[in-house]
Amino acid sequence: xxxxxxxxxxxxxxxxxxxxxxxxxxxxxxxxxxxxxxxxxxxxxxxxxxxxxxxxxxxxxxxxxxxxxxxxxxxxxxxxxxxxxxxxxxxxxxxxxxxxxxxxxxxxxxxxxxxxxxxxxxxxxxxxxxxxxxxxxxxxxxxxxxxxxxxxxxxxxxxxxxxxxxxxxxxxxxxxxxxxxxxxxxxxxxxxxxxxxxxxxxxxxxxxxxxxxxxxxxxxxxxxxxxxxxxxxxxxxxxxxxxxxxxxxxxxxxxxxxxxxxxxxxxxxxxxxxxxxxxxxxxxxxxxxxxxxxxxxxxxxxxxxxxxxxxxxxxxxxxxxxxxxxxxxxxxxxxxxxxxxxxxxxxxxxxxxxxxxxxxxxxxxxxxxxxxxxxxxxxxxxxxxxxxxxxxxxxxxxxxxxxxxxxxxxxxxxxxxxxxxxxxxxxxxxxxxxxxxxxxxxxxxxxxxxxx
Amino acid sequence: xxxxxxxxxxxxxxxxxxxxxxxxxxxxxxxxxxxxxxxxxxxxxxxxxxxxxxxxxxxxxxxxxxxxxxxxxxxxxxxxxxxxxxxxxxxxxxxxxxxxxxxxxxxxxxxxxxxxxxxxxxxxxxxxxxxxxxxxxxxxxxxxxxxxxxxxxxxxxxxxxxxxxxxxxxxxxxxxxxxxxxxxxxxxxxxxxxxxxxxxxxxxxxxxxxxxxxxxxxxxxxxxxxxxxxxxxxxxxxxxxxxxxxxxxxxxxxxxxxxxxxxxxxxxxxxxxxxxxxxxxxxxxxxxxxxxxxxxxxxxxxxxxxxxxxxxxxxxxxxxxxxxxxxxxxxxxxxxxxxxxxxxxxxxxxxxxxxxxxxxxxxxxxxxxxxxxxxxxxxxxxxxxxxxxxxxxxxxxxxxxxxxxxxxxxxxxxxxxxxxxxxxxxxxxxxxxxxxxxxxxxxxxxxxxxxxxxxxxxxxxxxxxxxxxxxxxxxxxxxxxxxxxxxxxxxxxxxxxx
Numbered sequence: 015x016x017x018x019x020x021x022x023x024x025x026x027x028x029x030x031x032x033x034x035x036x037x038x039x040x041x042x043x044x045x046x047x048x049x050x051x052x053x054x055x056x057x058x059x060x061x062x063x064x065x066x067x068x069x070x071x072x073x074x075x076x077x078x079x080x081x082x083x084x085x086x087x088x089x090x091x092x093x094x095x096x097x098x099x100x101x102x103x104x105x106x107x108x109x110x111x112x113x114x115x116x117x118x119x120x121x122x123x124x125x126x127x128x129x130x131x132x133x134x135x136x137x138x139x140x141x142x143x144x145x146x147x148x149x150x151x152x153x154x155x156x157x158x159x160x161x162x163x164x165x166x167x168x169x170x171x172x173x174x175x176x177x178x179x180x181x182x183x184x185x186x187x188x189x190x191x192x193x194x195x196x197x198x199x200x201x202x203x204x205x206x207x208x209x210x211x212x213x214x215x216x217x218x219x220x221x222x223x224x225x226x227x228x229x230x231x232x233x234x235x236x237x238x239x240x241x242x243x244x245x246x247x248x249x250x251x252x253x254x255x256x257x258x259x260x261x262x263x264x265x266x267x268x269x270x271x272x273x274x275x276x277x278x279x280x281x282x283x284x285x286x287x288x289x290x291x292x293x294x295x296x297x298x299x300x301x302x303x304x305x306x307x308x309x310x311x312x313x314x315x316x317x318x319x320x321x322x323x324x325x326x327x328x329x330x331x332x333x334x335x336x337x338x339x340x341x342x343x344x345x346x347x348x349x350x351x352x353x354x355x356x357x358x359x360x361x362x363x364x365x366x367x368x369x370x371x372x373x374x375x376x377x378x379x380x381x382x383x384x385x386x387x388x389x390x391x392x393x394x395x396x397x398x399x400x401x402x403x404x405x406x407x408x409x410x411x412x413x414x415x416x417x418x419x420x421x422x423x424x425x426x427x428x429x430x431x432x433x434x435x436x437x438x439x440x441x442x443x444x445x446x447x448x449x450x451x452x453x454x455x456x457x458x459x460x461x462x463x464x465x466x
Numbered sequence: 467x468x469x470x471x472x473x474x475x476x477x478x479x480x481x482x483x484x485x486x487x488x489x490x491x492x493x494x495x496x497x498x499x500x501x502x503x504x505x506x507x508x509x510x511x512x513x514x515x516x517x518x519x520x521x522x523x524x525x526x527x528x529x530x531x532x533x534x535x536x537x538x539x540x541x542x543x544x545x546x547x548x549x550x551x552x553x554x555x556x557x558x559x560x561x562x563x564x565x566x567x568x569x570x571x572x573x574x575x576x577x578x579x580x581x582x583x584x585x586x587x588x589x590x591x592x593x594x595x596x597x598x599x600x601x602x603x604x605x606x607x608x609x610x611x612x613x614x615x616x617x618x619x620x621x622x623x624x625x626x627x628x629x630x631x632x633x634x635x636x637x638x639x640x641x642x643x644x645x646x647x648x649x650x651x652x653x654x655x656x657x658x659x660x661x662x663x664x665x666x667x668x669x670x671x672x673x674x675x676x677x678x679x680x681x682x683x684x685x686x687x688x689x690x691x692x693x694x695x696x697x698x699x700x701x702x703x704x705x706x707x708x709x710x711x712x713x714x715x716x717x718x719x720x721x722x723x724x725x726x727x728x729x730x731x732x733x734x735x736x737x738x739x740x741x742x743x744x745x746x747x748x749x750x751x752x753x754x755x756x757x758x759x760x761x762x763x764x765x766x767x768x769x770x771x772x773x774x775x776x777x778x779x780x781x782x783x784x785x786x787x788x789x790x791x792x793x794x795x796x797x798x799x800x801x802x803x804x805x806x807x808x809x810x811x812x813x814x815x816x817x818x819x820x821x822x823x824x825x826x827x828x829x830x831x832x833x834x835x836x837x838x839x840x841x842x843x844x845x846x847x848x849x850x851x852x853x854x855x856x857x858x859x860x861x862x863x864x865x866x867x868x869x870x871x872x873x874x875x876x877x878x879x880x881x882x883x884x885x886x887x888x889x890x891x892x893x894x895x896x897x898x899x900x901x902x903x904x905x906x907x908x909x910x911x912x913x914x915x916x917x918x919x920x921x922x923x924x925x926x927x928x929x930x931x932x933x934x935x936x937x938x939x940x941x942x943x944x945x946x947x948x949x950x951x952x953x954x955x956x957x958x959x960x961x962x963x964x
Binding site: 200201202203204205283286288289290291292293294297298299300301397398400401402403404407408409410411412413426429430431 | 496497505513514521522523524525530532535537538539540541542543544545546547561563566583585586587885886923939945958959960961963964
């Protein structure tokens with residue numbers, strides 16, 4: 015037990031620099047075995063408390079979940095950034111101290127490499143916060159509400175209840191009888207089975223929505239006991255609404271201006287579309303009747319109205335909040351959300367973020383040119399080795415990620431010889447300004463050698 | 467054996483896939499995969515991929531089928547339901563920018579089916595073509611369905627009368643007339659058809675005429691049809707007695723002239739069994755009048771400038787087997803082939819299957835100017851392949867034709883990118899390097915902007931991974947990496963580098 019607390023403490027107390035470019039990042043923890051032991055320990059503790067009907071089946075589900083999480087850790091899905099852990103840990107400490115009912119002994123927040131603003135509770139003490147959440151929020155109060163919401167899921171034992179409810183439903187006499195009847199069905203058996211699956215999934219998703227509302231309410235109560243302003247619960251939900259309203263990846267990246275150089279102008283055919291088999295805006299599926307509108311989370315506006323009405327919150331826009339930690343968290347997350355996409359070869363996401371953050375003046379000119387040059391170098395090497403398809407999906411006409419799709423189309427349309435020339439033109443155009451920058455000059459030399 | 471595959475709806479259940487009852491439910495809802503394949507056009511460009519499942523048994527010997535479609539970037543775009551007779555399977559699928567057509571067969575009910583979906587995914591054409599059992603049994607394995615961009619589809623199948631013949635069913639998708647053409651009933655020859663080219667006005671078809679299966683008397687004919695009426699515009703016979711020729715490729719140019727490319731032979735020679743005199747191009751107008759005729763003779767024009775076999779100083783070693791001929795948008799021509807020779811097979815003589823072998827070496831590319839004069843001949847190194855001849859008699863040319871039909875040559879296909887005036891010729895390659903493990907690769911010879919370059923994709927085949935390569939969308943190959951431990955397949959597209 016002490017060993018696990020030690021890990022948490024070490025992460026919390028690690029030294030950090032306020033300069034984002036200098037913070038320490040690992041995609042694997044310093045000691046993977048210790049982390050594995052920790053995950054196994056919290057999982058075992060959690061599983062030991064599972065009782066009642068179908069408990070062995072429920073235990074099996076959580077055991078598999080644990081194994082899956084460890085596999086994703088090993089796949090570099092998370093970042094271990096002491097600077098973020100320390101600041102986020104300080105906000106969490108405020109919540110724990112003011113809410114003695116919370117026992118955080120086995121709690122651990124992990125930073126997930128994702129630019130989507132979101133967070134999750136795994137039920138056994140493990141939580142994850144996406145980098146994209148930290149870049150979307152403005153106040154410590156907003157982050158505190160999200161943490162309270164996730165802790166509320168844990169306190170309300172939602173994960174366990176969800177799994178138990180599903181196992182119970184699936185093993186109920188009624189479901190078994192329906193399955194037996196299905197097996198006896200001579201004609202239209204698959205259709206009938208799909209109908210049962212659809213009905214069950216609608217039922218499960220409805221339960222998930224109820225759980226979200228409950229977590230909002232308890233999360234609000236937990237937040238109200240802290241120094242943080244409860245009105246920021248509303249603004250934090252509004253920021254998450256961007257994803258729901260498909261406003262995420264909505265920044266129009268002007269590739270024809272970024273990659274238009276005097277020595278090598280942008281070519282229109284780099285964005286040439288292919289003929290599609292069908293002129294439809296969404297996937298055709300004659301075998302599902304489940305509405306695409308059914309989501310695990312209720313509509314954000316509904317959640318906001320419920321909080322407002324339950325807790326009598328009125329005009330909130332003018333109230334300012336605490337910014338002690340969020341600014342530096344945002345700064346670190348902004349830089350790291352670019353860096354992980356470069357390190358893990360998610361070059362479409364890297365280009366999208368570099369252009370967006372540079373245009374919005376979040377990153378400096380020097381940083382932008384250096385990183386974009388390095389993205390072009392990685393792009394060249396990935397294409398040369400025929401590996402680009404491993405890292406970057408092709409354009410999907412049915413995807414709502416319009417601007418990301420444009421980048422994907424561009425990257426896959428380019429020939430190797432064209433990437434070589436774009437890299438060279440990009441570096442040559444900016445090399446005078448960055449002659450002092452070692453990383454940039456190394457990339458410049460790389461493209462110079464390719465373009466003798 | 468039918469392969470059981472879990473179907474798409476299972477994705478709704480990812481989070482609960484560990485429950486036993488759930489497994490039972492998805493098991494019941496599992497569909498049987500009947501067949502699958504790529505949507506490839508006449509230029510070998512892949513427009514997408516399909517999976518044809520039998521979803522359910524229904525009353526009155528009916529079945530519900532599920533057709534799952536992926537675009538050429540491997541994105542799943544549609545799963546359509548189709549209710550039809552028991553026993554349907556897909557022969558091939560093509561796309562013509564207006565519709566997606568499936569040609570299907572029902573062996574028990576004895577019919578071919580043409581089923582087309584419009585751009586909104588609705589059934590546009592659903593037509594049965596009744597045939598005899600023998601006609602289904604002897605159906606063609608390739609060139610069954612040709613898409614004609616923005617016009618329609620040409621379905622080609624064997625149709626027997628007293629002799630073996632064929633029928634071409636033109637199915638319009640642009641609202642114009644559909645028509646059909648069959649070989650006449652009173653002829654004394656057997657016929658087979660290969661649709662070669664089409665544009666918005668005409669369809670060019672190569673007809674192979676022969677007396678019997680092993681007969682030496684065979685001719686090649688070129689037929690041109692008016693796409694709007696089905697009228698036979700002209701039929702040009704390249705008779706064995708007077709002018710034997712083999713048609714490797716046919717193009718229809720912007721003026722509707724028919725450009726023919728291939729090898730020519732001495733009068734009375736057989737184009738399958740005898741060695742050609744050289745390669746030619748001819749141009750016919752829509753009335754079948756010859757308006758241009760150019761030849762390059764082996765002895766006089768080609769051999770003097772033929773490069774030596776790589777690794778030797780022998781310029782004229784062996785023969786060239788031509789796999790394809792390409793005409794670029796700028797009017798230049800390319801002949802794509804492989805160098806081969808026939809040798810005695812020591813193991814065969816001792817007691818194996820064949821006394822002779824074909825040794826296949828370099829890839830050869832002959833580049834012609836627009837007047838068909840030779841601009842350049844290049845040889846490209848490729849691992850040596852040895853294949854048993856299977857038939858020991860006959861000329862090396864005859865063996866090569868036979869072995870080519872069996873897929874023995876390393877050449878796979880050529881993709882032509884009309885928009886960018888590029889083409890990619892793909893070969894299978896086997897590298898033997900001293901001190902290293904032998905490597906399998908896909909080798910591409912690429913023409914772009916007047917230049918020829920090469921690229922190679924190595925296939926990882928070891929204890930953990932087995933790689934398969936399939937044609938992909940233009941300029942790409944589809945790599946399927948099978949993870950032996952995980953028993954999973956990772957599919958991805960790899961772009962050929964130029």
